[in-house]
Amino acid sequence: MANLKQxxxxxxxxxxxxxxxxxxxxxxxxxxxxxVREAADKVGYRPNASARRLRRQRAELVAVTLPSDPGHIxxxxxxxxxxxxxxxxxxxxxNLVIAPVPxxxxxxxxxxxxxxxxxxxxxxxxxxxxxDERVEFLQSRGIPFVTNGRTESLLPHPFIDGDxxxxxxxxxxxxxxxxxxxxxxxxxxxEYYFAHDRCCGWxxxxxxxxxxxxxxxxxxxxxxxxxxxxxxxxxQPSRPTALVCATDEMAIGALRALREVDGGNQxxxxxxxxxPMGAFTSPPLSTMRMTGENLGASFASLLLRAIAGExxxxxxxxxxxxxxxxxxxxxxxxxx
Amino acid sequence: MANLKQxxxxxxxxxxxxxxxxxxxxxxxxxxxxxVREAADKVGYRPNASARRLRRQRAELVAVTLPSDPGHIxxxxxxxxxxxxxxxxxxxxxNLVIAPVPxxxxxxxxxxxxxxxxxxxxxxxxxxxxxDERVEFLQSRGIPFVTNGRTESLLPHPFIDGDxxxxxxxxxxxxxxxxxxxxxxxxxxxEYYFAHDRCCGWxxxxxxxxxxxxxxxxxxxxxxxxxxxxxxxxxQPSRPTALVCATDEMAIGALRALREVDGGNQxxxxxxxxxPMGAFTSPPLSTMRMTGENLGASFASLLLRAIAGExxxxxxxxxxxxxxxxxxxxxxxxxx
DNA sequence: CTTGACTCCCAAAACGTTTTGGAGAATCTT
DNA sequence: AAGATTCTCCAAAACGTTTTGGGAGTCAAG
Numbered sequence: 001m002a003n004l005k006q007x008x009x010x011x012x013x014x015x016x017x018x019x020x021x022x023x024x025x026x027x028x029x030x031x032x033x034x035x036v037r038e039a040a041d042k043v044g045y046r047p048n049a050s051a052r053r054l055r056r057q058r059a060e061l062v063a064v065t066l067p068s069d070p071g072h073i074x075x076x077x078x079x080x081x082x083x084x085x086x087x088x089x090x091x092x093x094x095n096l097v098i099a100p101v102p103x104x105x106x107x108x109x110x111x112x113x114x115x116x117x118x119x120x121x122x123x124x125x126x127x128x129x130x131x132d133e134r135v136e137f138l139q140s141r142g143i144p145f146v147t148n149g150r151t152e153s154l155l156p157h158p159f160i161d162g163d164x165x166x167x168x169x170x171x172x173x174x175x176x177x178x179x180x181x182x183x184x185x186x187x188x189x190x191e192y193y194f195a196h197d198r199c200c201g202w203x204x205x206x207x208x209x210x211x212x213x214x215x216x217x218x219x220x221x222x223x224x225x226x227x228x229x230x231x232x233x234x235x236q237p238s239r240p241t242a243l244v245c246a247t248d249e250m251a252i253g254a255l256r257a258l259r260e261v262d263g264g265n266q267x268x269x270x271x272x273x274x275x276p277m278g279a280f281t282s283p284p285l286s287t288m289r290m291t292g293e294n295l296g297a298s299f300a301s302l303l304l305r306a307i308a309g310e311x312x313x314x315x316x317x318x319x320x321x322x323x324x325x326x327x328x329x330x331x332x333x334x335x336x
Numbered sequence: 337m338a339n340l341k342q343x344x345x346x347x348x349x350x351x352x353x354x355x356x357x358x359x360x361x362x363x364x365x366x367x368x369x370x371x372v373r374e375a376a377d378k379v380g381y382r383p384n385a386s387a388r389r390l391r392r393q394r395a396e397l398v399a400v401t402l403p404s405d406p407g408h409i410x411x412x413x414x415x416x417x418x419x420x421x422x423x424x425x426x427x428x429x430x431n432l433v434i435a436p437v438p439x440x441x442x443x444x445x446x447x448x449x450x451x452x453x454x455x456x457x458x459x460x461x462x463x464x465x466x467x468d469e470r471v472e473f474l475q476s477r478g479i480p481f482v483t484n485g486r487t488e489s490l491l492p493h494p495f496i497d498g499d500x501x502x503x504x505x506x507x508x509x510x511x512x513x514x515x516x517x518x519x520x521x522x523x524x525x526x527e528y529y530f531a532h533d534r535c536c537g538w539x540x541x542x543x544x545x546x547x548x549x550x551x552x553x554x555x556x557x558x559x560x561x562x563x564x565x566x567x568x569x570x571x572q573p574s575r576p577t578a579l580v581c582a583t584d585e586m587a588i589g590a591l592r593a594l595r596e597v598d599g600g601n602q603x604x605x606x607x608x609x610x611x612p613m614g615a616f617t618s619p620p621l622s623t624m625r626m627t628g629e630n631l632g633a634s635f636a637s638l639l640l641r642a643i644a645g646e647x648x649x650x651x652x653x654x655x656x657x658x659x660x661x662x663x664x665x666x667x668x669x670x671x672x
Numbered sequence: 673c674t675t676g677a678c679t680c681c682c683a684a685a686a687c688g689t690t691t692t693g694g695a696g697a698a699t700c701t702t
Numbered sequence: 703a704a705g706a707t708t709c710t711c712c713a714a715a716a717c718g719t720t721t722t723g724g725g726a727g728t729c730a731a732g
Contacts, residue, residue: 004689013711014712015688016690016714020690027709028711051687051717054384054389076413077412079414086433096433098422098433098434099422099431100420119431277559280559280592339718355719355721363679383718387687387720389719391686391720391721392720
């Protein structure tokens with residue numbers, strides 16, 4: 001209800017003075033400052049956001065684009081991450097808007113709308129593709145952004161990512177060390193960087209061990225995709241004895257395929273993401289997780305630093321992957 | 337880069353004319369309108385959002401507050417709903433910002449900040465409590481809002497909700513009809529309307545059948561909560577033969593408890609939410625779901641109509657609950 | 673020729689803030 | 703006591719849009 005003009009009038013002061021008093025400038029006396037603040041509190045004055053944004057030439061907004069393909073948004077706990085990010089951005093006066101991609105438009109259109117309409121100060125990109133047109137566009141426009149996941153872009157850009165290559169290589173080698181030789185991989189869509197990265201890690205390990213890399217099936221990054229991919233691998237003449245799955249959701253789908261085909265308990269399996277759900281599957285799902293806590297806060301911090309103008313090279317976080325030991329990776333290995 | 341003034345100058349027209357040409361007013365000739373539009377396209381002109389918002393006295397933003405307790409945000413697919421909502425809001429020129437509640441602040445504080453700072457045109461409230469202070473505040477301020485879930489507020493307000501009472505009553509009666517007599521309920525936190533509603537439905541059915549209502553345990557609306565609650569019920573001298581669970585996540589936790597205690601396959605179980613995951617549990621989880629598709633679009637529509645000033649009474653949607661028949665509700669019932 | 677209606681355009685006033693560039697009074701310096 | 707400095711405060715100019723209230727022309731009817 002109250003704006004600066006009314007507040008100033010009621011105090012017999014100028015708009016300027018009231019504004020500066022509230023912002024804590026030194027060129028207004030302590031006495032007036034107090035008086036202004038009290039009055040503002042009493043009236044419940046809040047500066048009009050639009051007016052400030054216009055004057056300051058800042059949108060006070062960050063947008064995150066959400067792919068519209070179901071399941072391509074990210075793991076179920078993804079909203080928790082966004083929530084954490086939004087919380088920390090809010091502490092710096094920024095709000096997080098979610099920008100899903102409507103049918104018939106590309107993610108690029110969305111970026112364009114937000115950037116060219118000066119609707120945002122920065123953008124957050126999730127589920128990066130190996131070659132990601134959004135990244136190239138934002139780089140050309142020079143607007144700050146951070147991605148969740150690396151890309152193969154030539155120019156460096158800020159990102160947070162897990163070292164999927166190392167994680168999946170290690171998981172595969174772990175199976176090899178316990179005697180497995182036919183280790184399959186259930187891969188996500190290879191245009192996504194994370195899926196490709198994890199697949200490469202598996203393949204690298206297999207090659208290091210002198211094993212064939214044909215036990216690989218690709219599917220959508222959801223339960224159903226993992227289910228179908230697992231069925232495909234189980235149809236092979238010589239079945240895998242262990243499965244490394246790109247995501248926990250795919251692993252849970254694969255678990256069902258195993259139950260259907262051999263009653264379960266024959267084939268070891270490991271996923272990635274550490275879904276809470278994994279502790280409640282049968283058998284409990286061994287998995288991997290990115291180290292580091294409060295991912296959302298890290299994203300917020302990187303976004304703020306990108307807005308502040310820090311160079312991209314200093315805004316790249318590659319986190320190690322750690323193994324989460326439950327039970328599903330430890331099925332008894334029968335002699336081949 | 338380009339603003340209206342520059343565009344007007346380059347065309348030798350006034351700002352007014354350019355503005356009105358782009359907005360398609362009739363009082364600018366078709367010829368000029370075309371000329372202006374072409375020029376605007378070429379320069380890639382987009383109106384400055386902050387300026388328009390200030391002038392129009394509209395924030396072009398809707399906020400959704402997210403509870404910060406983990407697991408209290410809603411089911412895992414909740415982000416999909418938000419995404420759908422945001423998509424339809426965007427078609428009307430509104431963006432959806434997510435407003436998590438930081439530590440040390442209440443949900444009320446957040447509402448206050450958004451409303452009093454005139455940062456939003458409307459709000460979306462999720463996980464309503466039976467007596468919800470946010471609802472009361474927004475009603476007192478007269479700002480449009482829609483809730484996901486009913487409340488016990490005396491004044492009517494717009495909402496979308498599932499008829500949990502009817503759904504849980506029906507599920508309980510279904511168990512009774514197939515011979516079950518000891519039917520337990522795993523309840524969510526009773527301060528939430530949805531949890532209380534579902535619990536009441538179960539209790540009503542039990543009383544109709546002349547059965548005792550002591551087989552009820554409450555827990556957090558997550559796998560772990562369901563797990564602990566199920567263990568509690570299984571510790572009773574006479575165990576339940578069937579379990580009606582407030583959410584699928586709780587049901588999945590309960591499934592693990594059943595496996596641990598009696599090897600599973602003894603006790604029938606049903607959840608609510610129709611998580612995709614439910615098709616992949618062992619046994620596949622029978623569940624319930626709210627009828628109606630594209631919930632997000634419904635929320636968006638209600639929000640827009642609330643902003644347009646439609647009375648609350650016309651903006652209330654109570655959806656029927658339908659049963660999703662998988663397998664977990666059909667365990668063999670041994671003679672007691 | 674006047675009147676009225678219509679077409680096409682524009683100047684100027686908002687919207688509510690922040691910031692610039694002082695102005696006047698009080699205090700300090702010399 | 704004059705000049706310099708410091709304290710307080712303020713008028714006015716932005717920021718980029720939309721909208722109000724006309725102002726010229728043109729044309730047809732009276």
